[in-house]
Amino acid sequence: MAEDKATDQDVPQGFDPSLIGLEQTGTDDKDAASGKMVQFVSFKVDDSEYGVDIMAVREIQGWVKVTTLPNTPEHVRGVLNLRGIIVPIFDLRCRFGNGLTEATELHVMIIIAVGDRIMGLLVDAVSDILTVNTDEILPVPQIDSGGDQRFLAGLITVQERMVALLEIEKLFSIDDLVAQVTSAAE
């Protein structure tokens, strides 16, 4: 686990906002040319495909009923008992503003570690494990409307499909923010 952690920290640095700057300087950059290989777990929400750093993924589990938390934002589906650990589950579809997922047994929870915390993402299906070079990660174009791009760390193209890489740290902190706003509004 200790080794995992180390890689954990390395990888986001590889494709963080700094990447945008890196891309602009062109391919003659030494580091970019010898960019390292990173792996992502890709999954589907509606028709879009997303990826999270494989080192952050702890396990993947089929949907089971969770206990709902009162007075929390809608995308907080509740908490799950993961072998004695209480893990909050977030509905990604809802998080992206597309309404609640009608979860069935076929839906999947991806349990990931963010810093010291463990959390689960409710998605439609897990599709693949992608191995890409950090050079292939493209920056997210700046779009004014909506703030959901903030969750994205980069974009990659796999077999003509676009996979959006999630920046889980941000996803989590924004969750916090939203929760605060919600409670303040009350």
Add this chain to the structure above:
Amino acid sequence: MLPAGHDDPFAQFKVTFFEECAELLADMEQHLADLESGSYETETLHAIFRAVHSIKAGASAFSFARLVEFSHKFEFLLDELRDGKLAVEPDLVETLFRGFDVLSDLIGFSQNGEIVEGSYGQDALDQIERFLAGNGGAGNGSSKNGSAEDDQGLATVAAAASASVDAGEAAVEKDNSKHFRIEFTPHEAMYRHANEPLLIIRELKDLGRTETTIDISRLPSLQALEPEDAYFSWVFDLWTTHEREDIDEVFEFVIDDCDLTIVTLDSTDEVVSVDVSPCRVDADEDDGFGFFVDVSAVSAGTVSAIEVPKEEKPAAAAAESPAASPSPAVSVPAAPPAGSAQAGGSAASAVKAASIRVDVDRVDRLVNMVGELVITQSMLAQEIELGAQMSADRVGTGMDELSMHIRELQENVMSIRMQPVKSVFSRMPRIVRDVSKKLGKKVRLVTVGEDTEVDKTVIEELADPLTHMIRNSLDHGLETPDERREAGKAEEGTIRLSAEHRGGRIVIEIIDDGRGINREKVLSLAKEKGVISADAQLSDNEIDNLIFAPGFSTAEEVTDLSGRGVGMDVVRRNIQSLGGRVSVQSFPGKGTRFRLMLPLTLAVLDGMIVGVADQKYVVPINSIIETVRPPKKDVEMLVGGGSVIRIRGDYIRVLPISQVFGLEGGECDPSKGLVVLAETEGGRAVGLLVDALAGQQQVVIKSLETNFKAVEGIASATILGDGSVCFILDIDGLSKMKIPEEKLENRRVVAGKKQTNQNDNIAAGVAAE
């Protein structure tokens, strides 16, 4: 004296040593308190002596020079006491307490690797010396034989301590070495004081070349022989490059148990004795250390050589400092910048022990139980392997057994963490003693139920609040002797500290027979300080509880004892953070009773599982007062949608959980659902409207904040038997929550009620910070 660094190979042993020290100190404190109260036996004195002795022994193993030095002196005083040479009298007990303080501080310093001021603890040493001097002879009286018997001589050695010994340099060149003659006559009691001459002789041998002469003339006939007494005495000739201090150090521990003379001979003497003495024993060749030398063979030359230096002795002795002022020993680290070492009181901030001591019995029981578990498990496995032929009956029995064992196992594992409250209670006599002295009050502390067991974490957290409350009672509760006499009470006040188990909780009470709470003063002060509004109407009980409000102090002057009125507020917060409650009940002129109710453990909670809509929640049993199904006539709707129920003439706010949590399908009419009356921190009741009670169960507390964040109205989570997560309700949090319909709640329900609400909200709001 280095701090226990990471590279310290002894770090682990030091940890053990300090843990032991903590235990020994706790014991010692208890015994000292007994000593003071007069209810002691000889064994008490022995126990105190043993504690100090053990500390000394450990300290010397780790070279904590200051600690060794002090504990040595202290031990000596205790020995006198133990032997009945000193009588137990208040002054002496005072000294012992002071010594205890210094000892625990020194241990603390050693533990943290702090540097100790050279003068630290000097007053205690002086006191000890005074008692020893007062007794005269300092234990010498028992043995009058031996040639070098004078207190001065003893003192010279006592004064010495040095860190510069390098025993490895044993190879001594005769040319540049000095020649010492050491006469060493142990007192009879030496062995009984856990000293061993052989070790000393070995150490001497390490310093250089020795010649040893033994005097066995004191050895009585076999019939008269006391096997535990020391009868031999020795004369050593030592050639060494080491300094005089190093020799002194060898004898450091025994100087009070022997007659000792150390003289320096010049080289001519040396030559004589070396050549002549037929009984010369080269230490390297003979490990008998002269034990087996024929006494009759001691040559005239050697004997005369002993005589010669004797005349030099007084000079040598006089050169050294007298016993009354133990040296600011060489080994003591340089004096630190002023203020870096807090003299006194710093022992309180001792590092929390990270380990616990468990009865072997309990561990055995655990091992037993695990064995049973394994047997049951294999029985079940066997049965299930049979497949279709398995007997449902036997599987059922097996499962029953299994669950029983697991339950027992759980209880036993929990019991490992259980410790008697004695460890906290035993600190209190000391506090009472010190504080009452300072305040000039006469106080007797009675403790009851010290063996009541409670979870270790609770105990650790209990010390501070308890200390504060005791101080509070001493400072504010009890009157001065004069006042008490006027009030027709005995001059001596009583504080009763008790602990008992009551319904799965521990109840700790602090009862004093003092003046009680001055309600008028509390009330006016509370109004003055804005704790409550000026027109508030409060019941007596509510007024009493105001002392827990933040920023409150009723003392006419702010004293350094009870702090600045933040105390009781902090006490309440501490207790609440432990899941407990604190309340006060005052009887004007008769006394005050503080009552702490604490859970026995922080890991498990007895809960009532309630059903609300399709959800289940756990209500902590210990906050439930009762559960009612109110008749329609007792339910009153308030303007704005909130509701209250009338119970025994009181109006109690009802919170429909389903509305508060925004659940659909839950009951909102109190007369149709069940109302669980629960107590909040302010002692106020609130009614939780639920659909059904689903049973009582012990639940293991799981934090929601580990992976998520705190959710209003929910204290923590737990996992039910079916593996699902269930939330434990936070009664206080809930009572502060609003339901949407309640936003316009009419605040003018009942004037008194309104005020109570406000006060509690203020207090609770601060507590929540």
